[in-house]
Amino acid sequence: MQSREDFHMIKQLRAQGAHIVDIAQRIGCSERTVRRYLALPAPPTGRPKSRRSSKLDPFKPFIDQQLADEVWNAEVIFQQLREQGYAGSSTLVREYIQPKRPLRASKRTVRYETHPGKQLQHDWGEIRTEVAGRLCTVNIAVNVLGYSRHFHVWAGPRQDAEHTYESLVQAFRYFGGVPASVLVDNQKAAVVRHDRDGKVTFNAGFLELANHYGFVAKACRPQRPRTKGKTERMVGYVKHHFFQRYRSFDSYAHLNQLLEHWLNTYAQQRLLRRFRQTPAERFQEEQPQLLPRPETDFDTRYYDVRHVGWDAYIDVHGNRYSVPAECCGQRVTIRVSLDGELTVYDIRGQEVARHRMADRKQGWQTVAEHHEPLWQDVLPVQHRSLAVYEEILQ
Template sequence: MLRREDHYMIKQRHQQGAFIVDIAHQIGCSEKTVRRHISYPAPPTAKRGKKQVAKLEPFKDYIDSRLSEQVWNAAVIFEEIREKGYRGGSAMLRRYIHPKRPLRASKNTVRFETLPGYQLQHDWGEIIVEVAGSPCTVNFAVNTLGFSRCFHVFAAPKQDAEHTYESLVRSFNYFGGSVKTVLVDNQKAAVIKHGQNGNIEFNAGFLQLANHYGFSPRACKPYRPQTKGKTERMVGYVKHNFFTRYRQFESFSHVNQLLAMWLVKVADQRHLRQFKQTPENRFTEEKTALMPLPAGDFDTSYFDIRQVAWDSYIDVRGNRYSVPSFWCGRAVNIRIGLDNRLRIYGDEQLLVTHLLQEVTQGWQKVPEHHQALWQQVNRVESRSLSVYEELL
């Protein structure tokens, strides 16, 4: 059982918005114990009889030897001493081990600190909440500046390449500048594969994004998520803070509107105990080190090539869309934005814009596109009757 001081510290740290895992690490107990004390209205008390404590006495030397061997799992030790004749409970054993936990060898990963404006870490999270009155999976991209810990969140229906790139574009606009390196996980939107000798094949679209904003792409080693631990922690922070405050939304736009307010009022004001500052304070130093943004945003639209059929239509995602008949039999470029607008280009000129529709909505057409085709169909050749009289 924890001390009264530990109980009040848990309560205080929880009210400050600290993660349960951080509180457990600081106190030296399990996350389950932290949750239990958060639910208690007052510090629990217990009466320990001398007879019960005496049950553990013959086994303390053995327990200490196992702890010296770095065996700290109380459940394992409990089973071992039961086989040796221990008849007490596991709680007594845990109370004996708890004060010794500061002697445990640390398994913490050394955190790599970056210079201002040097690195941004990207990661995705997801959660099921209510959107437009129905349960919906909300995917959210978290982009965290390595120095200031200031981050931006973008909610989206998918974790595909277009939304990944859009999240980074919005983050750079939010911060007012770009960084020298962007560290990503191994999602296909950014990384095709890890080759030999540490060579990484990046997605062509991600390389275009990197070239547009002038950053160098970096990827975590496979099965090594600690590399981008700063943004990994922020994914959990968004889940347990923002999505605890808000559970119902009208649309994805509504999610992003609330996120924008929450970032300013809550996330940027959180206390960073290792720096004794807030992200907002540290960002004032990092902002001056960011690289300037290019003249225009990177186009995150999906792009492909289509062949225009004889009837002046192209196929896109199961439906058909009209194109000026002059392009029949020729190739055109298409771009699909996150606003579900289909833009069709020929010779780098915008030919037409359609709003994507379900197949049930029918083919999408512009009447003017088929005028030339109808003129050809309605053109009937006229001949003199003398031509037929000669045949007789």
């Protein structure tokens, strides 16, 4: 049986909008107990249990005061008690403190609600599944609008910066607009470091993305991922719903196609018990508050520089690709899209070549027109009559 304090805390947390599962985790009881207490008009009364006195009893008020002052280290409290004359063991101290740990202020999980169009929460998850006949780790980026819970999921092979930015580009396209702010965890694709004074240094590429779309970049405090609890919850939702329905995929394109179909026909139509509305219904209120998308999407392709050899080839990821002969000996810029298209730009920024990325086993990738000037520069071969050699032999 829970205490009277637990009863009142359950009532208070529920009035603040906390979910039953969060209340149960904080109090340290089952969800069934939380529902039973919520249905009661007053704390339940029962026969008080007889309890033996303990050496710790005289010191419990001091321990409670330490906990109220956010001192939760049992060993530190034990040493303080010994200085005050406590003769018991440290085990009694730990057993007294342990049930109270869920009540720490830092463990609060009451939902913070945002206004329509104000915030998007981003997070990555991963799951093992079959793609193109091979079991592999699939990374899923989940982007949730804070007000409506309308969300987008995009799958890719990696969680690097380029895939992180592409997941947001896809989400903005899906929503038809951009939120005022984007809250991320501390992945290096977005955050370089947190200073002790609370200042956040964002990745330069992430700031370029933010400037392109006009949103404000925000990051969770270190060691507090529950700050973006909406999207953390949705990562689990995708794993336990979508990936239970679908177990294998022909390609990442096929996987993302099924994800979008599932979002539109199932996930956005689920009933949100707290609001008694679906995400699709709440999104109708939120969508007009989103910022307009720019005319062009942010370029998420990989960027690098290469030096063109005198044979008019460049090396990219272990294979060689042809470029026009006039680029021989020059530096060129390359861009590789996430779906494997290689584009080459000359020193003026003009596109000069385009290839599909290929495995080294497929051989060098050559466009014949690139090398025509090289063949024209080759000296012509002289042709002589064989009679000259016949006279020498005679």
